[in-house]
Amino acid sequence: MAQSQTMHVEKLDFVNSIVGFEHCRYFNLEKVEGDNPFFILKSDQDPEIEFVLASPFEINREYEFEIGDEVLAELEVQSSEDLVVLAIVTINNPFANSTINLFAPLVINVINGISRQIILNGSDYQIRALLQPAQYKGDEIHVNIEP
Numbered sequence: 001m002a003q004s005q006t007m008h009v010e011k012l013d014f015v016n017s018i019v020g021f022e023h024c025r026y027f028n029l030e031k032v033e034g035d036n037p038f039f040i041l042k043s044d045q046d047p048e049i050e051f052v053l054a055s056p057f058e059i060n061r062e063y064e065f066e067i068g069d070e071v072l073a074e075l076e077v078q079s080s081e082d083l084v085v086l087a088i089v090t091i092n093n094p095f096a097n098s099t100i101n102l103f104a105p106l107v108i109n110v111i112n113g114i115s116r117q118i119i120l121n122g123s124d125y126q127i128r129a130l131l132q133p134a135q136y137k138g139d140e141i142h143v144n145i146e147p
Helices: 069-074
Strands: 011-016 026-031 038-043 050-054 083-090 106-109 114-117 129-131 135-137 140-142
Touching: 038 083, 069 114
Parallel strands: 011 114
Antiparallel strands: 011 026, 026 038, 038 050, 050 083, 083 106, 106 114, 135 140
């Protein structure tokens, strides 16, 4: 699965909750201002719950996985262009110690807002893959993952 889509919805409905946050189903998604790859996902039910997200495809150009037919049906996907995949980022101090969860990405239908987290069982992707600071070259963002 590749990715270059833009978001058309801001309200998201996680039909299967984010692991560990079962009490939160509805979220708002906002792009972080500035020249960076980050989004903020805020819970409608619990104002204390928010996540930093980024596209795993911008972090790891070789990142790929398949989404099963059951998940596609649950998200009411009509076309692959309806989907955006984001991953949860943990910001640490210093920033060079920040990580991204490549093992459990969030799959979002940008047309209707139906979303879910999927677990990539059997993959080699890490829950805490090291996120290095972005390197800016023109309009492109280059981010590296250390093994």
